[in-house]
Amino acid sequence: ESGPVVATGILRIEPADFMRQLRTMHVLNATSQRQRLEKLAEFGEYFGGVLYRTYGGVFSRPVRFDPQAPPRRTRQLRLCVPQLHPFRTDDGVDLLLTRYRGGDKGPVIIAHGLGVSSKIFTIDTIETTLTEYLFAAGFDVWLLDYRASIDLPASATQFTADDVARHDYPAAVATVRDHTGAASVQAMVHCFGSTTFTMAMLSGLQGVRSAVCSQVSAHMVVPVATQLKSGLHVPGLLERLGVTSLTALARTDESWLEKLYDRALQLYPEQTSQDCDSAVCHRITFTYSLLYRHEQLNTATHDALHEMFGTANMTALDHLAEMVRAGHVITATGENAYLPHLDRMAIPITFVHGADNDCFLPQSTAITFDELRRANPGIPYARHVIPGYGHIDCVFGRDASHDVYPLIRGHLEQGAFSTQ
DSSP: OOSOOOOOOOOOOOHHHHHHHHTTOOOOSOSSHHHHHHHHHHHHHHHHTHHHHHHSGGGSSOOOSOTTSOOOOOOOOSSOOOEEEEEEOTTSOEEEEEEEEOOSSOEEEEEOOTTOOGGGGTOTTSSSOHHHHHHHTTOEEEEEEOTTOTTSGGGGSOOOHHHIIIIIHHHHHHHHHHHHOOSOEEEEEETHHHHHHHHHHHTTOOSEEEEEEESOSSBOOOOHHHHHHHHTTHHHHHHHTTOOEEEOOOOTTOOHHHHHHHHHHTTSGGGTTSOOOOHHHHHHHHHHSOOSOGGGSOHHHHHTHHHHOOEEEHHHHHHHHHHHHHTBOOOTTSOOOSGGGGGGGOSOEEEEEETTOSSSOTHHHHHHHHHHHHHSTTSOEEEEEETTOOSTHHHHOTTHHHHTHHHHHHHHHHTOOOOO
């Protein structure tokens, strides 16, 4: 420290440089392919944390499904290098916004559901992802990973839908507005992300001028099997038995008990109608009900389900079950604190719903649509029921870019503006 200063300066590493640097890391002296991948992921998490999870590609998350299988070959997404914007909520939770600026039509926040992450909008197994589609259309796309995202440490904690609505969305909207200078944003929200967004709006969220709500919003009508699981308070019962989360991930090296669990799930009634032997797929169905029509998924996407689905905490599932029993959004303590404020959703909203959705029936958004039109006459609400689609296949279905995405873009185009 007492030596002379030889030189001073600032080293600038652009995101593209950092992405390239991360892909040059190698593990020496590994005794197996599995050990090499595990150590690379372990060091990457230590070295870059959330940056590594975003830029590190197939090495960025713990090895899952078949630990001995080599990484699959991925395609290059038709996107710019993302800009990462970590931010913190007012209750101290660290979240992430990932920006792909495709043009000057204004910022659009895109939010995922429960037990997944924003990767459902960038999965490379389909020809065109929703992010690529909106990016090419000239939108400033902001993918939101809120506390339910399986790519964030926060997903391992216990939280309710109220927490997401009251803390995550206000912080996310404020962050995007701060970075873009926009007076307001648009939103495309899916499933649990749509329910919590609705709760945020009904709580007085400001700065959102237009939204697309996918599959569910303020009201919930579910199939009989889901009614039975909710009516029997299955999430609450599991929580009292010490189960703090449910995971969709199934590994080939699991214990005999976990494998027995997977065998039992093959007998679950909703599995009998789908010709599928995937343990991951069966766990997804048990946790959430049938989320997709198998015929809408290509083989590569079905084989990659373990990359997109993970753990959902029991507190959030229990709150969701309470809302299913009530038929509409309520607080975790059972209060009807949201529906009395439908006037706060007096913005243009388009609802998209799979006609064959076996998770939340199409009547769910139909009720919300009708209630909003009664509460806010003159506001341009729209609703589209998409034949042949279920729930999340509206996001990453084989032909979603032709059948679903144009409906989303059509609404967002009406609310677009130039930031020039």
